Amino acid sequence: MRAVVRERYGDSSVLRVVRRADPPAPVRDQVLVEVGTAGVNMADWHLMTGLPSVARLVFGVRAPREHGLGRDLAGVVRAVGPEVASLRPGDAVLGTAPAAFAELALTRERALARIPEGVRPEHAAAVPTAGTTALHALRAARVGAGSRVLVLGAGGGVGSLAVRLAVLAGARVTAATSPGKAATVRALGPESVVDRSDRSAWGTGYDGVVVTGGLDPLRDLRRLLAPRGALALVGAEGGGDVLGGGTTRQLRAALLSPFVRQHLVGVVSRDDPAALARLRDLLADGSLVPAVERVLPLERAAEAVDHLASGAARGKVLLAVSSPAAGPSAGG
Numbered sequence: 001m002r003a004v005v006r007e008r009y010g011d012s013s014v015l016r017v018v019r020r021a022d023p024p025a026p027v028r029d030q031v032l033v034e035v036g037t038a039g040v041n042m043a044d045w046h047l048m049t050g051l052p053s054v055a056r057l058v059f060g061v062r063a064p065r066e067h068g069l070g071r072d073l074a075g076v077v078r079a080v081g082p083e084v085a086s087l088r089p090g091d092a093v094l095g096t097a098p099a100a101f102a103e104l105a106l107t108r109e110r111a112l113a114r115i116p117e118g119v120r121p122e123h124a125a126a127v128p129t130a131g132t133t134a135l136h137a138l139r140a141a142r143v144g145a146g147s148r149v150l151v152l153g154a155g156g157g158v159g160s161l162a163v164r165l166a167v168l169a170g171a172r173v174t175a176a177t178s179p180g181k182a183a184t185v186r187a188l189g190p191e192s193v194v195d196r197s198d199r200s201a202w203g204t205g206y207d208g209v210v211v212t213g214g215l216d217p218l219r220d221l222r223r224l225l226a227p228r229g230a231l232a233l234v235g236a237e238g239g240g241d242v243l244g245g246g247t248t249r250q251l252r253a254a255l256l257s258p259f260v261r262q263h264l265v266g267v268v269s270r271d272d273p274a275a276l277a278r279l280r281d282l283l284a285d286g287s288l289v290p291a292v293e294r295v296l297p298l299e300r301a302a303e304a305v306d307h308l309a310s311g312a313a314r315g316k317v318l319l320a321v322s323s324p325a326a327g328p329s330a331g332g
């Protein structure tokens with residue numbers, strides 16, 4: 001099978017598309033998926049570069065132990081292990097798998113959800129990690145009907161889904177984004193869209209604030225909140241190669257939260273079958289239409305990761321893996 005691999009950490013020049021042995025036949029609760037479309041996330045950039053370097057303790061200190069890359073996918077089940085009850089060969093699915101930038105990916109049943117006919121693969125591949133993280137962030141920020149919520153980084157993968165999911169939950173959403181993405185973000189239905197570079201426009205007194213971009217210090221973020229508001233820290237780039245500014249801020253928030261009236265939470269994304277099923281249902285009934293900026297063929301994975309890491313992507317960047325319709329660039 002064709003797959004994106006890298007044998008060392010580095011910039012996108014370490015990525016190569018090679019012929020690799022197919023994964024083994026699934027055992028127990030494993031599922032083998034023929035990947036149609038893969039979604040690119042900042043996590044892929046982190047695993048490619050090995051930054052922040054604390055991540056290398058998990059993924060390989062000197063070099064990555066797993067040479068494949070990628071996580072989010074939409075595809076078709078090719079084979080299932082004997083313990084798999086909810087999926088059969090031929091089912092269309094969305095979800096996550098290690099090394100998903102490949103024609104075949106081996107994962108576990110709980111990391112997948114069946115998608116009904118009519119859900120576009122590029123929409124399905126856009127949501128597993130970012131959508132699950134957005135749902136977890138909204139829960140952490142205690143977002144519900146009528147609550148006032150601010151999303152920072154609203155034009156990114158997690159931010160754009162957080163905006164849409166908060167709107168669907170009945171919240172009153174303010175979306176802070178860069179001017180070039182304002183139109184894309186406005187289409188998601190927030191009450192207002194503000195320029196992220198103009199802090200005086202952000203407002204204050206929010207019940208919940210979701211942070212998916214920018215290294216604003218904790219004290220500044222707390223000033224955006226109501227006295228008993230909740231802050232959900234998803235992440236941010238930069239701020240140190242060892243731990244990373246976003247992670248450091250999450251740790252500070254965890255230490256401070258027990259001593260203040262506001263609720264300060266670092267969001268940690270994880271597989272969540274219920275969240276995946278919810279995202280699938282929202283895609284199926286048309287209420288969630290992810291912002292997809294571009295779909296590139298697997299061979300252009302390096303360009304896709306670079307574009308996402310540039311911060312300029314308006315929504316998700318995807319890879320067409322085995323779709324015969326894969327073209328050099330097809331917007332969505």
Ligand SMILES: NC(=O)c1ccc[n+]([C@@H]2O[C@H](COP(=O)([O-])OP(=O)(O)OC[C@H]3O[C@@H](n4cnc5c(N)ncnc54)[C@H](OP(=O)(O)O)[C@@H]3O)[C@@H](O)[C@H]2O)c1
Pocket residue numbers: 041042043129130133152153154155156157158159176177178181196212213214215233234235236237246266267268269270308309311312313315
């Ligand atoms: N905690 C977790 O479990 C978890 C899970 C997924 C992702 N993450 C992390 O969360 C962050 C967002 O992920 P993502 O997939 O949504 O990435 P993304 O698609 O690159 O979106 C990040 C957005 O942040 C905004 N941004 C960039 N630079 C900024 C700056 N200097 N100041 C303010 N905003 C800035 C940009 O949006 P605008 O132009 O709209 O402002 C950008 O699109 C990343 O750091 C990622 O590593 C964490």
